Amino acid sequence: MKHKRLFTMVCLMYALFVFTPVSAQVDTVTVIHVNDSHSNLLPFADGGFGGIARMASVVGLWKMTEPNPVALHGGDFFVGSLMFNTYFGVPELQILNNIGFDALQLGNHEFDAGPEQLGGILAMAEIDSSFDIICSNALNTAAVPTLDSIIRPYAIETRGDLKIGIFGMTTPEANLISNPAPVFIDTNLVQIAFQQIQALKGEGCQVVIMLSHLGLALDMQLAGYLSGCDLIVGAHSHDLLQDILYINNIPIVQAGSYYHYAGKIRLVYDGNSTSVLDYTVQEITDQVPEEPTIAGILESLKLGVQAQYEPVIGDPYRTISYVSSDHYAYPQNLDRLDTPMGNLITAALYDYVPEADCAIEANGHLVEGIYTGPLTPADLFRTYSYGYDASDGLGFRLASFDIYGAELLGAMNALNGFIVPEFGYYDYLLQSCNLSFSLDMDGSGQLSLGEVTIGGQPVAPESTYTIASSDQVVGYLINLFGIEPQNLNIYPVSAYQVVLDYVARLDTVDFVSDGHNSVTPVEKADGNPVIVSSFELGSNYPNPFNPETTIPFKLDRAADVVLEVYSVTGQRVATLLSAYLPAGSYKIRWNGQSQAGFAVSSGIYLYRIRAGGQEFTRRMVLIR
Incomplete structure (x- = not known):
């Protein structure tokens, strides 16, 4: 009897082993x-x-x-x-x-x-x-x-x-x-x-x-x-x-x-x-202890930094001024696109070039803010550090140049397509001193350039303006927009050092956002936002692209449709489509060629659709 019971238990265990699902390893x-x-x-x-x-x-x-x-x-x-x-x-x-x-x-x-x-x-x-x-x-x-x-x-x-x-x-x-x-x-x-x-x-x-x-x-x-x-x-x-x-x-x-x-x-x-x-x-705050070996290595590295830069800017870790409150580099809200750091940097550039009508810098070049308390040259360099010049080991050079109002307005308008407030993307936004602008935002979130003033006066397309900035911004104008600035002067001093010397003259750094650059919602007469309803123009993909890109759009109803590509200076490059189309979704390819069949150069281009009495524009980047 005992043997029979043991045999039965063995059979049951075997059955459980064979027929019960085995849990996967986790x-x-x-x-x-x-x-x-x-x-x-x-x-x-x-x-x-x-x-x-x-x-x-x-x-x-x-x-x-x-x-x-x-x-x-x-x-x-x-x-x-x-x-x-x-x-x-x-x-x-x-x-x-x-x-x-x-x-x-x-x-x-x-x-x-x-x-x-x-x-x-x-x-x-x-x-x-x-x-x-x-x-x-x-x-x-x-x-x-x-x-x-x-x-x-x-x-x-x-x-x-x-x-x-x-x-x-x-x-x-x-x-x-x-x-x-x-x-x-x-x-x-x-x-x-x-x-x-x-x-x-x-x-x-x-x-x-x-x-x-x-x-x-x-x-x-x-x-x-x-x-x-x-x-x-x-x-x-x-x-x-x-x-x-x-x-x-x-x-x-x-x-x-x-x-x-x-x-x-x-x-x-x-x-x-x-x-x-x-x-x-x-x-990671000062409540976290430092790993001691690495902390020792960093102290040795600091000595090397001091040895290299003390002849150029003095001791990089000395206090040069005090910051009254945290100065952020990127906009915090749409009604104040200018930032404390943007106002500080451009004020210093404007101060250095007395003949300048205004100063501008790309927001993406201001990578970090400064914080309440003592300020050192090393702290300031963290905010404005891009570029490298072997002459002094510092960054972008200071530049001044003349530009027509029409060219300035065209470049500013083209950059709007790369500003995405929803995601806090402001790299292509301009920070400025003595230049103010508004961006109009429609119900779809599309930005367009509103009023632009220099010295309180509207920018005249036919007038020439002298601008202080960095040599990198000059490169953008030439390579992205095909704009050749006149009377270009690249200074031997770095833009950072101009800012450093300016800050060293201040007992307290106390810049604020004053709202001279802002976003304005566009409204209809009834007070409601403008909403494009007859068609939808999508983002081209890929973007940037080489050698071709696809432009998607959708029609809610049949319409005469014209889809064209323009340079940022307003010259028509190619007409991709001109036809009467029924309602539906469409995809149009552009191969990066002009209407005459020639390959166009690298840069920013606008694609514009007109349908049903409405017009919509987006930006794309071709890279050869």
Whole structure:
């Protein structure tokens, strides 16, 4: 009887083993991420925030305590501090390597000095093979052997039985605002993303991550097309996402900039799919202890910065003035597009050039604000750091030039298409002194240039104006708009040093936003916003593009439709369509050629549709 009972129990156990579904193994991976550090290795805001030594303490703790950690940097470690201009990013790469970062995606600023120099800097850092430098949409890297031998389209990390695939994307804006040539940053983002996802799945990766240096708006747009991607770790737009943003069920995260924050997201793979367990963003403040070895390295690096720059600007870490309140660099609301930092920078440029009618600077060149308390030259350089001139190791040169009012108005109007208040994208917005403007916004969010005044008087198209700015803005006028400024004067002094000398004369830095630049909603006679209802003109894709782009539009009803391409100075380049069309959705391609069939040059172009008595215009960028 006892043997029979034992036999029955064995049979039952066998049946349970064979016929009961076995639970799939559950794996957790912890993705640690930072982005857009811009060589801000030292704490800022009088030591209150940031610092790579503090970041190392946070990341080191997470790597010791969290399951299967993978540490990622979203790119743009180049350009942004005197540390970079002294050491060119090499110490930062070495510190990231020693902390145990697994992958870094190239940002647009990594190409500022050219791909040959980038390849040399990456080689000089001598990072381990376990620290991958990735970029999936860089073409023609074989033309730069030093770079081609280092960067990869993707990285694969193994944690236990789990394979995590990471591919990277650089913003195609790099072709326009940086110097990647002969490398080209491909604009076919959707196609490349699908190719990388398929390649990583083919390598057996259960979890696929896009490490993106595209900016939040493009991340959101791209996520709408993707499948098979489990996470987008963002960068480029310096957005701080305290909570996960889901688009098409794909989580998107981003952790601000300058090592002010670090993010940590835990993913769970259940054998079939990946889901989010939780997400944390850690602010890095003076309450976080510094990792002592790295803190010691930073003190030695500071001595090198002082040795290089003291003959040029004095001790970079001395106090030169006091800031009465935090001065932000980017607009906080639409009725005050001018910012305290924009007003400070342009006031200094205007003061230096007595013959100038006004001063302007691109908002994207003012990368950071200054904080309440003592101000040092190194602090000020963080706000206005772009460019590099070997003569003094500083940035953009001061420039003055003459320009016709019509050219100024055309360039300003063309830039409106690249200003997206919804996402806080103001890089192409002008900050100004003695120049004021309003932007009209219709019900669809489209911006158009309203009134522009210089010295309180409306800008006259036929008049000539003398403008103080930086040599980089001059380059934009020439290369993007085909405008050749007259009486161009490139000063031997850097624009930063002009601002530094101006600030040193102030006991207190106390600039505010006064609203001389603003957005005005356009309303109909009944007080309601103007809403375009008879047709819809979509954004061209890809944008920027080479060699062709697609322009989508939709008609709510039949109409005569004219679709044309114009230069920013108002010259018609090509008529793409002139026909009577029934209601429906349409896609029209432009191959970057004029009406006569000649290839047009790189730059910003306008595409304009007229239908049903209404007109709509958008901007696109061609990069040869």
